[in-house]
Amino acid sequence: MDALYLSQRILISSDCCKKLISGGILVSNTDGTIKRVFTSQEEINSYLFIEHGAEVVYDFGNKVIMPGLIDANVNICSGTDVEDFSTVTKAAAAGGFTCIVDNPMFSVPATTSLKNLKAKVDQARKNCLHVDVAFWGGVTGENNSELLPLAHHGVCGFKGILNPQDSFPDFPHLTKDSLKSSLEVLEETDCVLALKPDLEEQESSFPNDVKFKDYAMFLSTKPSSIEKIGVQLVLDLIKNHKMKIHLTDLSSAEIFPLMQKYQNMKTPKMSSLSYETSHHYLALNAEDIGNGKTEFKCSPPIRNHNNQSSLWEKIKNYEIFNVSSSHLPSSIKSKCLIGGKNRGNFFEASNGISSLQFSLPVFWTNCHKHDMTLHDVSRFLSYHPAKLCGLDKNKGRIQIGYDGDFCVWDPDEEWTVTKEDTLFKNKICPYYGKVLKGRVYATVVRGYFVFDVNNPQFDEPMGNVLLKKPMRRCERSINFQDDDLET
Template sequence: MELGSTVSAVRSNRVLLGSEVRPAVILIKNGKIHQILSDTNFAGMLDVGDSVVMPGIVDCHVHVNEPGRTTWEGFWTATRAAAAGGVTTIVDMPLNSIPPTTTLSNFHEKLREATDKCFVDTAFWGGVIPGNEVELRPMIRAGVAGFKCFLIHSGVEEFPHVTDCDLHAAMKQLQGTGSVLLFHAEMDVQETTQETGDPSQYSTFLQSRPDIMEMEAIRIVTELCLQYQVRCHIVHLSSAKPLTLIEEARRAGAPLTVETTHHYLSLCAENIPMGATQFKCCPPIRGAANQEQLWSALKAGKIDMVVSDHSPCTPDLKKLESGDFTQAWGGISSLQFGLPLFWSSASKKGFELADVVRLLSQKTAQLCRLDNHKGSLAPGYDADLVIWDPDREFEVKETGIHHKNKLTPYLGLTLKGVVCATVLRGQLVYRDGHFCPEPLGKHLLIPQWKNQAQL
């Protein structure tokens, strides 16, 4: 079957349906799942044997950086990497592009730049920055998935962090819209006034971003969430300590969700070599004991989803020559490897394939209101499929990386779980290292919920 061709049916001995893995045939019509049948033969179907067939992954935390910083990444390279990783939908962050997605005009510019460049479907977050509250409802009408803000310096000047006053103004605009506000939940506190020690030691950087920064930020988020009853979401939780705060707020009625990332679940501070700045991200990778607590919270349903937070840059910004953690750009590239990264650890900790779908596809689709057609294998849903071998291992090599800049802390690692093929709305977009010649991804503009008239 040729890449780019339309698939009418997919058969496997291992199709994940609900929590059950069994032989089945998925019939596809007009890009949607039409029917799921018990094992049978169909002319022209794609028979993948014992490979697992699951819903495509929805990665709702990806920094594509286009327009403005395409030397860091761009839609063409990012979405090819996504397809190679079994990701069929990404949601683009409002930074680090120039301009950032903080006005209706900038959002339209982003859409123009992304046109004819996406190998997978792409939705878009807007941003909340000081003084842009009047732009929020127009951006909701235009189809953004929701908004992101920072409670600490974002790392780029064009996306300043918000004050208490900005947050209240934004919350008032978002009330009744059904939209969601995402928080980079770190705050400057007294303990972080200066970095001391050898800047090439990871511990020096780690001490400069202690858990209390996340604790204090999340305390503010929970109070706002309860006060305004606007959906709130904490991105890239690295510390397990605020989980009690989050649970208390939820019990009190806060519509609050939280994600963690593949790097917090796969990497730990004790194993980061001196000067290995490819491991730097914010919040930081913490210790092994903290990591185990994150896994426990994930298993207990206290963390809702797992994402990549793919945040690439050019190699020079990582300051590899000096190995200075304090000066290096904070961000990790992993968009292509989320599924095997997660499965390599999760499979040893008693997680099932159904948990992978829940944490990497269903919950992420729910966050950005795509869950009526993305993230599940069921009639009427988009025929977005990842076909993969959860038992096969591979080594992460530079030649096999499809995002633009190849620097990643996972180079040389052996991972479990090989993506064999990716189907997007019934079209074969990736198979065994090869891509569909033309990008077939669509822009996903999110349909509005209730109270449309008020917008």
Template sequence: MEVGSQVTVVRSNRMVINDAVIPAEIVIVGGRIAQILPIGSRVQSQGEKVLDAGNLVVMPGIVDSHVHINEPGRTAWEGFHSATRAAAAGGITTLVDMPLNCQPPTTTLDNFHSKLRAARRQCYVDVAFWGGLVPGNANDLRPMMEAGVPGFKCFLIDSGVKEFPHVGVQDLHVAMKELQGTDCVLLFHAEEELDVGKPVGGEPSEYSTFLASRPDAMEVKAIRTICELCLQYKVRCHIVHLSSAQALPIIQAARREGAPLTVETTHHYLSLEASEVPPGSTQYKCCPPIRSKKNQDQLWVALQKGDIDLVVSDHSPCTADLKHLDSGNFLQAWGGISSLQFGLPLFWTSARLRGFALPDVVRFMCTNPAKLSGLETHKGSLRPGHDADLVIWDPDKELEVNERMIQHKNKLTPYLGFRLLGEVFATVVRGNLVYLNGEFSPTPLGNLLLVGNDKLRGRDSIC
């Protein structure tokens, strides 16, 4: 079967349907799943384009709801073309673009339209868009919602880029009053400055120096603020990239009291640990920081208990010079990790050793991210009526991460040289075979997704 062609039937002995892994075949009509049937239960029609995966796993395409694409404005860091090729190679069929690190940021309706124009006809997978909450733009939120933005990201601390300033508590009161009664979600970078200030001193090329400058207490303080506001206004709130397990009791208590609160963590917090970061290796820097092995173990337990809802990449690339590899200065380097293409094997390599199964991968990386993003009526599950978004992969195949395979615009990542389990063989987006064994569709076939009123709009607008 040629990459870029339409598939009408996908067959596998290991298809992840709900909480089971069973032999089945999917019949695709008009880019959507029409039927899911036992293998051999129907007569094959002439002209069908069958993709027989044999013993490879077939599951819903991954939904990565936390990706910084940086276009327009900082396309030397990343762009829609390169990011969505990386997504396709990693089995991601839908990603949701973050509103900052691009110029202009997605904080007004005009800026959102600029983002849509920049993305058009560039995307190999489907793309939706978060808006941004910054001081003074509360009146811009409803127009962006009506245009198709499912929620808004904000920072409680300096974001690192001047065009996306952080909000204060009063800004949040104003925004939450504006969003009450809607299904919109507020996403929080949950760190706050401490009253005592940051620790000083230490060798800047040592990771421990940077880690001491972003202690757990900054996350704990911010998450306490978020939970209080969430309970007060009952507006959907979401904590992005949770790194500190010390905040989990606060989250648990708020949920028991009825807070509509969800939480994500990332591949780097589940795969990397502070004690193994070499001196000067600033490709490991992110905010909040990678913490201890003990903390990592607690995050895995929280996933098992359901206290963390989803796992995403927080793909946040930059040009190599901004990582200051020459000096190895963690305090000056840009904070962000590139991992978009490798999320599935990163998660599976660790998760399988901790007792997680394939349906757990679907829940954390497909179903729950789709629900967060307002895409659950079309994405994140294999069921009739949903988009035929599929990843076909071998959970037993080992791969070694090297620069040649990386589709991200900038190749610097802490995962270079890692040996991981779980190789993606093919990616299908709305029935289109966009990636097959190292080859990509000759033209981008992704859509721009506009979300609103529980419906997915703009689905026929090819990027």
């Protein structure tokens, strides 16, 4: 029999309808999809007492049921000691996420070849997945022969980096020439190419009196120009290639005039362009980062309050398409948070902020301050990331035929973030001690509870590996003998 989920506040969003209803959602117990949406108590009563339907009923009262959250920018770091599939998907489930998309870098192996994709999928399937996981393929300029096989075998798109400071041997950065050559290959597919566009052309030089624990001094070595240079390089190349380009991890509001100028060109053969920022750029600002607080270090860096206000204007005007955690875990040692002369050294500490589990309350706390609605939250954290990753035929909405993926939460409850709440592996987070608005009570994937605040012990993992079916253009471009990776 099927399961019925009831609430006085169910968030229904579609192209023609945005409303909160008091009603119910019926989820099939055979395939986990939504069979019916009830919009009144009369419909629910008729179904329960006349049709005698539903084996089990869950009534969440006044708590909000909204589409399950999707994060399209997560560094799971599988194959390393800082995170794994089990811990990160537990954290995701506790945060209301029903699907996350793994970045190709910062893992062993990096997702830069079909062989490595298979190894990563095997890792995921052998671990306990508590939510669904999809994968980005990597673009390095050195793996162009692998791009079409990766597209054929199920990556949701491709990602690359421009900054030499972010690269490492298994995942080199893209140069102007290597990006151009990769664009020519990817144009044969319908895949989106996501790029992290900050670009430091040379390593920062430090004055003799540099104060390594001083965040203001560190920030002065990472000006907005590092993003403007990278964005301009990308824009100069993509105007000659008709494909989907998505720019991620944008921290500076100064780059938006460049992108607006590109959008106004309207040339016959040019790429579509969308943008993404991260929660920490919207919630944290440089003025509040104390000396030695390296848990705040990320790339590009958190900038000042005025810049943050400008980013919120872009959010409110829907110029920014997507908001993500850009979850990147680190060890206490690599973050320079252990004793010794290097403690608190911003110049030596690793980049990255771990916050996936707290994304919803972090975003909602600040949305609330900027007069944004629950529908805006769903737009940025559910529907748009689903669309970006090609998952929008099954996820991102509460609609008949879609997966029964829900986040159940109380947007009015305030609570304080503590280390004890944390489910990702390394308990390093800049939000500890902060009072946030909005608490997740349950997360449902295809009709199954993967998180329940009243039952904090995780039951049988219900997450799946998601591999996209190839688009026709990609299928015509390649001919494989080896097709043993299921899609």
